[in-house]
Amino acid sequence: MRRGDDRAVTVQIGAVLLLAILFSALALYQINVVPEQNAEVEFNHNHEVHNEMQELRNGILNTGTGAESHSSSVTLGTQYPTRTVAVNPPNPQGTLETTGEDNIEIDASVTGDYVVDDGDNDEVPIDVESEIFDDGITTTGLVYEPDYNEYRNAPTTRIEHGFAFNDFGGNSVDLTSQPVVDGTDLTIIQVDGDLSETSSSAVSMDVRLKSGPTDPITIVPDNDDEEIKIPTQTPDAWNNNIDESNVTIDEDSDAEGTVSIELEADEEYELRIACVVVGDGTGDGCGDFDITEETSDSQMEGDASRLSGPEVTALTINPDTITKGEEESVEVNAMFNNTEFTQTGNTEGERGGVPIIDTNWTITEENGEVVDEGVLQLEEPDYQPEDLVDLKLIQNGTDNINVGDLESGDYELEVKSMDARGVWTSEDESKTAPLTIEESDENGEEQNAPTINQFDVTDETEQRGNSPNFDVEYQVEWTVSDPDGNLDQVDIRLYDQDGITVDSEVISEPNSDSETGITSLEDDCSTNEGTCSGYQIEIEATDSTGLRAISSITDDANGEGSFDVSDGNTGQVSYVTSYNDGSGSGDSYYDETIPPGSSARGMVSDFEDMTQPEREDPWNEFAILETESIPNTQNHDMEIGMRTEGVSTTADEYLIQMEYSFYEPDDSDDGDIDIVVVNEDGSELQRESADADISRPDTEQLAFELNSAAREEVQDTGELNVVYEREPGNYQQVLIYYQRTIN
Template sequence: MDVREADRAQSVQVGVIFLFGFLIVGLSLYQVTVVPEQNQQVEFNAYQQAAEDLTDVRNDVLTAAGRDTTIGTTVKTGVEYPSRAIFVNPGPPPNRLATTGERNVTLENVEAVDSEAENTRTFLESNVSGRSYATRDVVFTPNYDRFTGQPMVVTGHQSYRVAGDRPIPMTGQTVLQEDRIRLIRIDGDLEAGGSSVGVTTEPVSPATRTVVVQGKNDEDITLRFEPPSGISASGWNETTGQELRTANPQRVERVVEAPDGSHVEVILNGSMTYRLQLATVEVRDRETQRASEDPVARYLITIQPSTQTVRTGETTEIVVEVRDRFNNPVSGETVTVDGSPRGALDSTSERTDGDGTVRFEYTAPENTGADSVDLSINDGSESYERVAIGFDVVSQAAGAPGSEPPIVDITSPSEGESIEDDFDLNATITSIDQSGTPILAANWSRQSPVNTDPEPFDSISADGPDGCSYCVIDGTQPIDISGWTSGEHTLRVTGRDASGQVGNDTVTIDVAEPDLTFTDLRDSGDRLVFGIANEAGQEVTIEEVGVDATAIDTEIYVDHDNNDREVQITGTSVQDGHIDTRGEKTFSADGTLYDLENGGNNGQYATLGPDDSDVEIDIRYFSQDLGSLEYTTDEANADVSVILRLSDGSEYTFHFRQSN
């Protein structure tokens, strides 16, 4: 063999070995540099998706706390690395989504106003003011291989990222908005991880009732919070505390930290009134069963005046409501008749319905005089577990003057009249051809949906004949409906004459929902712009907005990239509104309602003045072109619907369909 040929063969072998070595080195460098960088970006994207999902969980908490609706959201807790034929990915990250231990929220020095039922006032004083509510938080703890993410926390009043011991708000706070105090207690035992976790949020005691409160003796009200998981009192004060002070300067007097850092105190102006709402929801893994106990009966109120006048043999209805410790109605609780009234009842006990109410039929005895029906819950040992409905039983017989009570006639408003603004209640009371004696008292009260004690008319004029001018009187009472819920309200007017007899009349009116109407369609395609007008005759506030485009595609969402304001509400005379999800694609067009202030970043409610007739709703930009739309009132054939939810809970939906 030629020696030179052997040398050439050895050179080829050495070259192959060198090339193989370079390949191994290159692959190794790619594994330790490029693969980690790519995975870090994948982990960052997964973390951002988890943030969007937790914002949805926060919205679920708000919805379940106010609507008695169970909602589910899937939270992306893991990460999906790209498939690699040669290179190696790390194992699944041990990220965890869990509920924390309990912390306390306390409301101090608060009392219900005089217009609330007596038992409501008594219960709040002894069982709400100064008592603590134990609540939990939902915490996502990331532990990715490369990306270092901050823990994220969902509480009953806000959601945060946690930087050190300082919260970075992901949503606005809901504990105090204008005059509404809303305390949402979170319960549940959640501990899960993996690729994703199905989270169910279920109402335990939804805030379907509101109690108007103020400070005792007009002194300051204190809201005391133990800080959420991982957050210090000073950090909470510098962020959420500052937000509270800025948004409510007339109501929030100061926010202070305990010297030992154990809690913060929000001091509210107690001379002002507040609408108090309390709620409990359970947050749990979708695969587990509800663990929270059903709320139990705590106090009893009447849904009518505590004293009524009836004729002998007359049948009337007694309606009472049972409430839990959060002032919300409780179903399935037993209300018992105590003692033996002179009149007859159709039952000695009844169970509350889905609205927490029971009804008894009372038939007055044949003998005139006083009667009382006593009702109770539980063992009746507490005063707020009992109510007494008094009856003044008067004669049915007609005849000479002196035998009949005065005639009461409510002249306005009329039965069933729709009321949109403050109004005057007018009534005429006469004893002519009845007792023939002067009218000594004329009172009015609300009978439902809340019961108020009778109050004298503001203005009374005598209109009777000579010798008995007060045998006929006209009464006028200005009625302020601010704070009244929409729907039916029954008013009662009573008149008592000098013989001691009492007559009455009632009228049921319909307090109209604030009326928002469609005016014109201004743009459609990858955005939807239309006009509305406020014809309610009063200010209305839009708090939540939702879009449902699932008839076109179930995956459509609204995203304005990294710009703000996916939804803008402009042209108002009081306050324009918007929501900003900052390109996180959290605004799904699947009918989910998003809170303008708390569904994204730096949002703002929209308040329309009573004469606003050119308000614009601008929703941008849809992930898929909606095509050319036209307005329709036919919900069944709608392709896109926009839902506006007002501060009083009423909703308005505007429907659009694709034009041919």
């Protein structure tokens, strides 16, 4: 009897087993590897938030000691790495909010007489005990609560009364020191405001000084029962951080949700109080802390009884004249003096005699408009009396200030400083220095972009016999020139159907008038359609100032085409230079002034990858524009601004080109992205649409000419402002490989 043939059954069983192994491996990867990697992302983000909360705390403390304002951002959530086969949960979010109103109670005996500004520049007496202490001081704190998917033991980060720490439920870890008690110096910073933000992106937080800080208020307790009670969610964090050399912590603090700081009888303390506003606060809840100590001269008009703030004794700018395009920054050095004695020995010109703690510089135009401002870094000079340096009564201030974005013209730079009383340098004791920005050449003439004089492209592609394989080859004869004689580099590139750079040549010739050459560009292609479609041949010339010219030709590689420069998209090219996603990012490309301004929503990653077209990997080398969740809904939307600077103002036509894809395809109309050309105020001038029906590694190219309104805006400003908009819908990532303007 003949036995049947079982070989086909064996093959089927092997295939089934192979598929089972593959799916098992994918399942194990999803179950084990993905959560571990995501947990690492969340852990690293949590450490980043700790640093940002420390910065926010420092802003509250510095503003409360006299700085006018402070701005910082907190990145509430993060995003997981993109995955090819595995699936991520939704990107984690976090919440930053105020903790509600609580009362600071002060029971202490004040010595000395004090006056307060009545709002009309007159000083009236104030009873600090009855008018400030007896009413209590209503304040709030800030808390950050993450909502991670994997890092489930992440701490809650709190800021209470200028003290930042991580709260792990039963334990706490300090992020900063507490400022309330420092020996016999006491500091109370009232915080007024209402905030509640939940997001996966960054939120900006402004801290503004509303009142104070007071002059030191002298307290000498009559007995050991006098105390200061501050509310807290975590008494242990405070108990472990207050030095009890000059105060005592009440052991019953834990049960009351407060920290009771008992003052010692007959000890002399100095108390300062200020109020700062955060979030949507109006400052209506702030006390009146513009309090100074009354002196024998307190009846003088205005605030003459207060000793002057620090004097600016020296200021230099080096260089004081720069040329646009050649230099970007100037070095500023200043010296400040706040000593409490004078050369003459009389009171005229005396200062506060307290440490210098802050500085301010401003750059103004000839009409007085402030165009830039910042702070100098304080340093101790090494050529002054040691005791004055140690007390920080004489300080140097220095910084390298970037002025490359200023227009040509004459400016004035002014510096001031502030001491620990919150008193700034007076107008007549600040110093100014002139600053001149010159055009990039002696005649002030506009620099010219290079010119593509010759771009002859011949298709020499050959098929390998009767096979589906082709040897793609293009011969390129080219000539480029530069009227300013500063041609720097020539790039000749070949892109395949997916926009990948498959061959290229770079010629670097610094400061030449013109260059010419012949370049061969090659690729291998396999197709059954008889032609390899969609190749793009491109030449780009760049001068030493960054101006660029481009010409590009698209062809189906079949050995028949012949083209010249008139067949391509040719002209000066400008790539996108900056963005605004509303995150407050410290990225050098970030610019919050780009439309839509403060209304910007979304998140931009790897922006630099969209500022040039060349790439070698379809899975990477693109910018990611991510939608942002809409609070209290399941929807996400986007409104991200992009700006292209340095666009020629003399062109008759402007062609906008971009290459894009999506992380996930979306066939619905809601999934599409609108590219909206706007003016400087954000008003719409033109709208185009990018269909969301593709995903990487496939890409689409969108090209459109500016209409008359958009064209006139670019001609007036030399800038192109574009907003990427997406209507509310599912979460989406838009991948932008490049965006450029050809004219």
